[in-house]
Amino acid sequence: MKVLVPIKRVVDYNVKVRVKADQSGVDLANVKMAMNPFCEIAVEEAVRLKEKGVVTEIVVVTVGSKTAQEQLRTAMALGADRAILVETEENTQPLGVAKALKALVEKESPDLVILGKQAIDDDNNQTGQMLAALTGMPQGTFASEVNVADGKVSVTREIDGGLQTVELSLPAVVTTDLRLNEPRYASLPNIMKAKKKPLDTVSPADLGVDLTPRVKTLKVEPPAERQAGIKVASVEELVDKLKNEAKVI
Amino acid sequence: MSVLVYAEHDNAALKGVTLNVVAAAKAIGGDITVLVAGEGCAAVADEAAKVEGVSKVLLADNAAYGHQLAENVADLVAEVGKDYGHILAAATTTGKNFAPRVAALLDVGMISEISGVESADTFKRPIYAGNAIATVQSGDSIKVITVRGTGFDAVSAEGGSASVESIDVVKDAGVSKFVSEELAKSDRPELTAAKIVISGGRGMQNGDNFEMLYKVADKLGAAVGASRAAVDAGFVPNDMQVGQTGKIVAPDLYVAVGISGAIQHLAGMKDSKVIVAINKDEEAPIFQVADYGLVADLFEAVPELDSKL
Ligand SMILES: Cc1cc2nc3c(=O)[nH]c(=O)nc-3n(C[C@H](O)[C@H](O)[C@H](O)COP(=O)(O)OP(=O)(O)OC[C@H]3O[C@@H](n4cnc5c(N)ncnc54)[C@H](O)[C@@H]3O)c2cc1C
Numbered sequence: 001m002k003v004l005v006p007i008k009r010v011v012d013y014n015v016k017v018r019v020k021a022d023q024s025g026v027d028l029a030n031v032k033m034a035m036n037p038f039c040e041i042a043v044e045e046a047v048r049l050k051e052k053g054v055v056t057e058i059v060v061v062t063v064g065s066k067t068a069q070e071q072l073r074t075a076m077a078l079g080a081d082r083a084i085l086v087e088t089e090e091n092t093q094p095l096g097v098a099k100a101l102k103a104l105v106e107k108e109s110p111d112l113v114i115l116g117k118q119a120i121d122d123d124n125n126q127t128g129q130m131l132a133a134l135t136g137m138p139q140g141t142f143a144s145e146v147n148v149a150d151g152k153v154s155v156t157r158e159i160d161g162g163l164q165t166v167e168l169s170l171p172a173v174v175t176t177d178l179r180l181n182e183p184r185y186a187s188l189p190n191i192m193k194a195k196k197k198p199l200d201t202v203s204p205a206d207l208g209v210d211l212t213p214r215v216k217t218l219k220v221e222p223p224a225e226r227q228a229g230i231k232v233a234s235v236e237e238l239v240d241k242l243k244n245e246a247k248v249i
Numbered sequence: 250m251s252v253l254v255y256a257e258h259d260n261a262a263l264k265g266v267t268l269n270v271v272a273a274a275k276a277i278g279g280d281i282t283v284l285v286a287g288e289g290c291a292a293v294a295d296e297a298a299k300v301e302g303v304s305k306v307l308l309a310d311n312a313a314y315g316h317q318l319a320e321n322v323a324d325l326v327a328e329v330g331k332d333y334g335h336i337l338a339a340a341t342t343t344g345k346n347f348a349p350r351v352a353a354l355l356d357v358g359m360i361s362e363i364s365g366v367e368s369a370d371t372f373k374r375p376i377y378a379g380n381a382i383a384t385v386q387s388g389d390s391i392k393v394i395t396v397r398g399t400g401f402d403a404v405s406a407e408g409g410s411a412s413v414e415s416i417d418v419v420k421d422a423g424v425s426k427f428v429s430e431e432l433a434k435s436d437r438p439e440l441t442a443a444k445i446v447i448s449g450g451r452g453m454q455n456g457d458n459f460e461m462l463y464k465v466a467d468k469l470g471a472a473v474g475a476s477r478a479a480v481d482a483g484f485v486p487n488d489m490q491v492g493q494t495g496k497i498v499a500p501d502l503y504v505a506v507g508i509s510g511a512i513q514h515l516a517g518m519k520d521s522k523v524i525v526a527i528n529k530d531e532e533a534p535i536f537q538v539a540d541y542g543l544v545a546d547l548f549e550a551v552p553e554l555d556s557k558l
């Protein structure tokens with residue numbers, strides 16, 4: 001069985017981004033970049049399925065700039081077998097990415113597509129669902145457990161009220177939530193080995209897709225700052241402030 | 250132009266967040282139609298018909314929609330919604346699950362988690378865990394949107410008198426099946442709707458210690474939340490996670506106990522009116538957003554708080 005794992009290069013999750021003075025976006029110059037944490041979980045899940053003998057090949061893919069080769073290499077160091085870069089300098093949006101992925105799904109015929117539920121830059125939470133719709137595949141979003149058996153995948157999903165389990169026919173799309181697994185680190189020998197694994201580059205035109213953004217960003221502003229508060233010396237003072245000053249209890 | 254609002258419900262009752270979504274629809278302007286899709290959910294449609302500002306309710310009552318399976322619901326919403334200018338759903342795990350599918354089926358971009366409406370095609374939404382607010386404009390003929398409940402004051406559940414029309418559109422993709430559900434049961438208010446929220450973090454040390462927070466919560470009529478670290482460690486279930494990738498809350502009072510204040514946690518609570526932090530580390534970043542900070546050991550402070558209420 002083959003798994004396709006789409007990933008994204010984003011700002012490292014520890015970085016507190018700043019908005020550019022001209023309001024055109026956030027300042028990404030000299031900022032540490034990394035694989036989106038939910039994508040790391042997706043790669044890890046694919047690798048575990050391979051270790052269990054369920055999966056035979058893991059293909060990792062990203063739609064983005066040349067610099068994202070770094071994250072594709074990381075994914076291969078973690079256990080992916082080969083990589084595809086759909087190279088574009090366009091500011092990618094979920095619908096365009098989903099269309100590019102659909103073209104790759106048609107070419108590669110994976111049984112399972114595992115990807116992160118959201119990227120921590122645009123916080124969209126759309127791409128997996130869109131890919132599923134475009135390909136007519138069922139989806140198991142926000143997964144905290146994935147079991148493949150008898151041509152089906154059972155996915156336990158983190159929902160607002162608790163947990164829900166669904167059973168999907170294959171091929172299917174799974175999007176990962178935080179509790180699915182704890183990703184491993186790449187070992188030095190594996191990082192070296194990953195350098196020799198195949199990485200193909202294709203253009204959106206090769207795939208016949210148009211990545212022109214549908215949603216235009218007019219401006220990006222910093223959020224409203226909270227006024228600095230005070231320290232209270234005791235629980236008694238806290239209760240007094242909440243009752244008499246803030247009047248919230 | 251008219252707006253289609255997808256009702257959030259559990260087949261028995263309309264969820265409060267739908268009132269916030271209707272508020273967003275009002276801000277956009279135009280006639281508001283609410284679509285209720287589920288199984289045995291006629292009572293929900295009657296409730297939706299009473300909501301202020303709603304002019305029509307469409308009821309799709311069929312087993313295919315009983316568990317809100319995204320494959321079926323998206324096919325339905327894409328078909329019904331193609332005649333509308335906007336399709337709105339709550340940014341809940343239900344809305345987030347099916348709305349992108351709808352957008353893809355209609356070949357339009359989607360706008361997630363709007364927190365403000367600037368005009369019929371321009372919206373505000375937080376990005377980068379709320380560290381930036383983007384103003385975005387959609388050029389698509391149909392705008393598919395999820396709405397962040399905390400961004401809009403709920404409309405009244407009463408005062409409307411819309412007609413209810415049953416629609417006989419059955420979409421069963423047949424590729425997914427509901428197996429089971431484990432829903433948290435609690436007598437406390439729902440996290441996203443509570444006026445007061447008390448959350449515990451890794452500092453709580455274990456699940457049993459959350460009892461201290463439940464006791465305080467019950468005195469205050471509060472909901473109890475948690476940081477990711479507390480959920481990952483298994484202290485409490487996932488539905489209690491507040492943050493960038495959990496639930497977004499904006500109560501009148503948010504009390505963070507043993508939570509350091511990582512940006513991903515702040516993303517879920519920094520729009521609260523009053524924030525209290527109880528942490529033994531006076532350098533903890535949570536104090537930078539707290540209106541009232543108490544540097545103390547929570548195992549002393551929380552029982553004392555309980556006794557003083
Ligand atoms: C992709 C991604 C998504 C994430 N999404 C979320 C999210 O949605 N929500 C979320 O919360 N986090 C999220 N996180 C995790 C986040 O980065 C932090 O790791 C997490 O919020 C830390 O939780 P914490 O504050 O409970 O734990 P810690 O950071 O370990 O803090 C514990 C705090 O408790 C205090 N403490 C300990 N003992 C006591 C005591 N006896 N008395 C008083 N204080 C005490 C300590 O001083 C410390 O400040 C996400 C991370 C990633 C990478």
